[in-house]
Structures are given as structure tokens and as C-alpha cells.
Amino acid sequence: MNPPDFLKSQMNLPAPTGPPTVAPAMRGYGQFCPVARACEVFAARWTPLILRELLAGSRRFAELHRGIPLMSRALLVRRLAELEAAGVVRSVPRRGGRGREYHLTAAGEEFRQVIEQLGAWGQRWARAALGPGNLDAGLLMWSLRRRMSAARLPSRRTVIRFEFRGAPRGSRGGGPFWLVLQSPDVDLCLKDPGFDVDVEVTADLAAFTRVWLGDIRLADARRAGLVAVNGPPELVRAFPTWLGLSPSPRCRGPRLRPRATEGHGGDHRRACRPHPSLAAWPGARSAARACIASPARPALSRRSPPASTPATSARRRGPCRPQAP
Secondary structure: OOOHHHHHHHHOOOOOOOOOOOOOOOOOOOOOHHHHHHHHHHHHOOHHHHHHHOOOOOOOOOHHHHHOOOOOOOHHHHHHHHHHHOOOEEEEEOOOOEEEEEEEHHHHHOOOHHHHHHHHHHHHOHHHHHHHOOOOOOHHHHHHHHOOOOOHHOOEEEEEEEEEOOOOOOOOOOOOOOEEEEEEEEEEOHHHHHOOOOOOEEEHHHHHHHHOOOOOHHHHHHHHHOOEEEHHHHHHHHHHHOOOOOOOOOOOOOOOOOHHHHHOOOOOOOOOOOOOOOOOOOOOOOOHHHHHOOOOOOOOOOOOOOOOOOOOEEEOEEEEEEOOO
């Protein structure tokens, strides 16, 4: 039996339909196995996260780096060049501006299910590893902006101010951050955009991250004093719908490292209900699709902020302020 037939029978792989269309992006494993050859493209450090960002709709270099802030810019340049050489990414000049945009090729798009399944595995098995080193308020806000439900955004401009406590020492801090919403657009600001704030959110960073992942309900975190949402009642009620939050946590099965009290063998799944003190987090729903949801477009609000309140956009280098009327 020749190697391709052996692989097909043992791994249920489809027969090739044409010549290869991508090249390795990293040092090879020295194996003919299709899994090994695919890993030569996919498995280099940071590459899955670059693909996640591209699948989520990031196109410019700054957008990609915003989603992977701990990756050096020099290494991101190199990885993008490697992926382009491999035939997974193509770059094109930006329309009406300097720089280039990055797009996935057909081969790159086929990684979508791989990334989704990887995220589903992480939600099911790797949740126990979430700790202070995994918390990042800036990345959380970038994810919030990305998954805003455009169909449910208010028609008038609405400004939400976020501030997080409990950011790990050495991280980029807990804000404040501002989201400027006006259907169908969303803008994330790192400095005060100069508009009146409609909704104030103050939260424990770890708790809000768990809310975002679907581990606990926003209502339970609020009752426990871990999250506070203040503003007009109608906006406070609408706030979870803008974020696309689940009304209740969902169980997704056992964790990779079950607690000793859960025993060995049998069913390690925990009850899908919030712990009264929120000291233990119930099972999470899969956030894989949320990780690569298409981002809402950035908004340019319609009034100029006061001259004394400069603002910086998290999405682009230009100011996070509206165009003059």
C-alpha cells in the first residue's frame, strides 16, 4: 500500500484534487503526512492568532497588531510575509491611503473551521487555565467592539464609558475606555472623545471577562457587586443586547484539569448554575465564533469634542473624534 492510500485509510483524508497551492511557512517536520505539512503553514507561534484576526475582519497592520498586542511588530511583519509567501495571505495597496491591506486567499479562508474548532476545544477543555496572565482590558475592549450587534445599536449616538479594576500588574491597565455607538457604527476610544457619557460600566476585569466568555450571566455579576452598569434604565436594559451577551451560561463539558473533588473517571461536568459567591465559575458556552465575528465599522460621530479633550482612536492612528460639521 503506498503512503497516500495508507494515510487515506488510516486518517479518512480526502484524495488530493489538484497540485499543491501553498508552501510551508516554517521549518518543516520532515514528514509527508498532510497533518505535518499543514502544521508547517499553520502552527508557527502567533500564526493561529493572526489568522483569527484576519477571519474577524482585520485588514490593516495596526488592526492586526491591536488584536495581538504582545506580538512584536517586527515579528508580525515577518509572519505576514511568510503567510503571503505560503499562499495563505495576499496584500494589496490601501484604497486612497498609504500602506497595505491583508486578505486571506481561498486557502486561508479554509482555516475558518480550524480556528472555530480550536476555539471550541479551548472553551471546553482549557477554561481552567484562565488566570491573571490571560487578562487584558485593551484586548477585551477590542473584542467588545468587534462583536457589537449592529442591528441592535441605538440610532442616536450613545457613549459607554468602561473602567476595570483588578488589571494584572505589568498589564496595560484598566482604562478608562469609551465606545461610541451609532447604528451601524462603533468606535473605540482610548481618550475622552468629548461627548456626554450615557452609560457607565465599572467592573472587575476577571469577572467581566467571564461574562464576555459566557461563563456567568451579567445579572449575576451585577448582583455580586463585580460589575456595575449605570445610566438611564432603558439603556441599561439594552446594554447586554448590544454586546450580544448570552442571557444564561451554558455548560460545555469537562475541563482539561478537573478539580480533585471531581474524582477520576465518569462525568466531570459541573452543574450549569452560578456559584453564590462567583468564586467558582460554571461551564462556558463556546466563544469561538465570537472570536472571529465580523467587526462593526468604526463610527465618526457628528460633533467635534472640546479642544481640551484630545482623543485617540484605537482602530487607526487618526484622532478618535468626529469630523467637523
